[in-house]
Amino acid sequence: MVRVLVSDAISEEGLAPLRTSAHIDIVQKNVSEAEDELHTFDALLVRSATKVTEELLAKMPKLKIVGRAGVGVDNIDVDAATKRGIVVINAPNGNTISAAEHTFAMMAALVRRIPQAHISVKSREWNRSAFVGNELFGKKLGIIGFGRIGSEVAKRARAFGMTVHVFDPFLTKERAEKLGVSIHSLDEVLAVADIITVHTPLTKETRGLLGTENLAKTKKGVYLINCARGGIIDEQTLIPFLESGHVAGVALDVFEQEPPGDHPLLAFDNVIVTPHLGASTVEAQLNVATQVAEELLHFFEGQPVTSSINLPALSKDVYEKIQAFYHLGRKLGLIASQFMNIPVQELSVTYAGTVADLETTYITRSLLAGFLRPRVASTVNEVNAAMVAKERGITYGEKFSDETHGYANCISLTVHGENKTFTIKGTHVPNYGDRIVHFDGVTIDFAPEGHLLYIQHHDRPGMIGKVGNVLGAHNVNIATMQVGRQEAGGKAMMILSLDKPVDDAVLKALAQIDDIETVKRLEA
Numbered sequence: 001m002v003r004v005l006v007s008d009a010i011s012e013e014g015l016a017p018l019r020t021s022a023h024i025d026i027v028q029k030n031v032s033e034a035e036d037e038l039h040t041f042d043a044l045l046v047r048s049a050t051k052v053t054e055e056l057l058a059k060m061p062k063l064k065i066v067g068r069a070g071v072g073v074d075n076i077d078v079d080a081a082t083k084r085g086i087v088v089i090n091a092p093n094g095n096t097i098s099a100a101e102h103t104f105a106m107m108a109a110l111v112r113r114i115p116q117a118h119i120s121v122k123s124r125e126w127n128r129s130a131f132v133g134n135e136l137f138g139k140k141l142g143i144i145g146f147g148r149i150g151s152e153v154a155k156r157a158r159a160f161g162m163t164v165h166v167f168d169p170f171l172t173k174e175r176a177e178k179l180g181v182s183i184h185s186l187d188e189v190l191a192v193a194d195i196i197t198v199h200t201p202l203t204k205e206t207r208g209l210l211g212t213e214n215l216a217k218t219k220k221g222v223y224l225i226n227c228a229r230g231g232i233i234d235e236q237t238l239i240p241f242l243e244s245g246h247v248a249g250v251a252l253d254v255f256e257q258e259p260p261g262d263h264p265l266l267a268f269d270n271v272i273v274t275p276h277l278g279a280s281t282v283e284a285q286l287n288v289a290t291q292v293a294e295e296l297l298h299f300f301e302g303q304p305v306t307s308s309i310n311l312p313a314l315s316k317d318v319y320e321k322i323q324a325f326y327h328l329g330r331k332l333g334l335i336a337s338q339f340m341n342i343p344v345q346e347l348s349v350t351y352a353g354t355v356a357d358l359e360t361t362y363i364t365r366s367l368l369a370g371f372l373r374p375r376v377a378s379t380v381n382e383v384n385a386a387m388v389a390k391e392r393g394i395t396y397g398e399k400f401s402d403e404t405h406g407y408a409n410c411i412s413l414t415v416h417g418e419n420k421t422f423t424i425k426g427t428h429v430p431n432y433g434d435r436i437v438h439f440d441g442v443t444i445d446f447a448p449e450g451h452l453l454y455i456q457h458h459d460r461p462g463m464i465g466k467v468g469n470v471l472g473a474h475n476v477n478i479a480t481m482q483v484g485r486q487e488a489g490g491k492a493m494m495i496l497s498l499d500k501p502v503d504d505a506v507l508k509a510l511a512q513i514d515d516i517e518t519v520k521r522l523e524a
């Protein structure tokens with residue numbers, strides 16, 4: 001049974017796909033209510049209220065996936081999750097329109113002073129001259145961060161007859177032209193815009209992006225909007241700009257601390273606020289909850305997730321194509337690791353043939369995870385493999401080649417260790433399975449499955465019989481046996497697959513046979 005903790009208010013209807021599964025048990029409690037059972041959950045579903053900290057993750061040792069029913073993951077310690085091999089997913093598109101519409105509603109409310117006028121009329125006043133506003137038509141809108149929401153805001157702004165001036169270091173000219181906006185530097189946007197709205201994530205670069213220095217570069221009488229993340233506009237440094245009248249008004253849906261409590265900004269009449277409502281529509285909540293619920297189901301069915309923050313994106317189509325190589329990669333890594341039971345510095349993976357045209361990043365991560373698994377005590381999977389390798393000083397790289405050794409595809413792994421290098425090559429034959437076709441300098445052909453026994457010996461007549469006798473005497477049945485050699489009379493090897501693992505006594509007995517150099521168990 002998969003146990004899912006839903007710790008924030010997530011649409012019931014959106015969770016329906018999860019409820020249809022007999023294998024999923026959903027518990028709806030906040031983290032403190034669930035304190036005593038945190039260790040039992042496999043998945044955690046949140047919005048922005050739950051803070052998924054390192055400390056919380058440490059209390060949830062079974063956790064495999066965190067789903068964010070929304071966009072921003074700044075409430076999740078993604079690095080800490082990655083370190084623990086926990087997948088983090090979000091629902092990047094589901095609330096875009098709602099957040100863009102909310103931004104627009106805030107913009108209109110800000111320049112027409114709707115919230116202030118509303119309060120006045122409700123207080124039984126009728127003071128029309130106190131609420132003279134500005135038109136949006138003909139104004140210059142500065143958009144900082146032109147992703148999903150920023151670009152939807154731009155479409156609406158153009159329909160209102162505004163000109164749109166964008167700063168986004170990652171925006172291409174083609175996309176800007178297509179959406180009818182002009183690209184500028186940050187300073188240019190600050191200097192020309194009548195209204196500035198921010199739509200970036202909160203990162204090291206964007207925290208305090210609109211602080212003292214940049215606010216001073218804005219036009220006198222500018223309006224500011226933050227429906228993205230608290231802290232992109234620095235709240236403390238905004239205060240003198242409001243006091244001096246340099247900033248004519250501010251609309252905030254988000255705050256550095258939520259709720260903001262008795263924040264000095266709330267005392268300003270020209271600061272209008274909502275309690276983080278950008279995504280709070282029935283439609284957006286249904287969308288984001290459905291998206292994460294479906295992703296969660298895929299994840300627990302062993303299918304790829306498409307909106308992971310800490311895994312390369314992988315569509316179902318691509319996953320189906322790479323699946324076989326993903327498993328082969330895992331096995332190559334696992335076998336190589338057991339064979340190279342010494343400190344290693346570098347893994348070099350070469351893809352040849354049909355596999356070279358696929359999404360190899362994923363295959364390499366799988367191979368790396370296979371390699372690291374016997375070496376680390378904690379969970380290692382494709383989420384944290386790169387991080388764990390780095391921590392252990394193991395570098396890795398991918399190469400592409402035309403040399404398939406006669407197979408349709410070939411993955412070759414070379415492990416560089418102290419004074420020793422080991423190469424293993426494998427291929428996947430559709431409808432047949434994986435084959436290891438090269439092992440430590442010897443051409444061979446065996447299926448990497450089950451309990452394998454590796455025997456390296458000198459190429460002499462009678463070796464197969466001697467090995468068979470020892471195993472027979474120990475009541476060990478051989479399922480398959482493959483032999484290979486570098487040259488006649490030279491280094492040779494046997495790979496046996498056995499019905500059960502052999503104990504140390506068998507290994508010792510085999511090692512005593514003349515001309516046998518090495519005997520090793522291998523797990524695949």
Ligand SMILES: NC(=O)C1=CN([C@@H]2O[C@H](COP(=O)(O)OP(=O)(O)OC[C@H]3O[C@@H](n4cnc5c(N)ncnc54)[C@H](O)[C@@H]3O)[C@@H](O)[C@H]2O)C=CC1
Pocket residue numbers: 070071072073092095096099144145146147148149150167168169170171199200201202203205206227228229253254276277278279280
């Ligand atoms: N108020 C609310 O309820 C909601 C808030 N949000 C927030 O809105 C923000 C935008 O969300 P999306 O548009 O979906 O994200 P997105 O990822 O589609 O767009 C973000 C854009 O910011 C740009 N960017 C990143 N660093 C930048 C920098 N230093 N300077 C300028 N541009 C930079 C990126 O290139 C990207 O185009 C996020 O912070 C998200 O958490 C999203 C949904 C609802």
Ligand SMILES: O=C(O)C(=O)COP(=O)(O)O
Pocket residue numbers: 047048049069070071072073095276277278279280
């Ligand atoms: O999706 C986002 O980034 C949001 O800010 C929405 O937050 P919420 O899910 O409404 O707490």
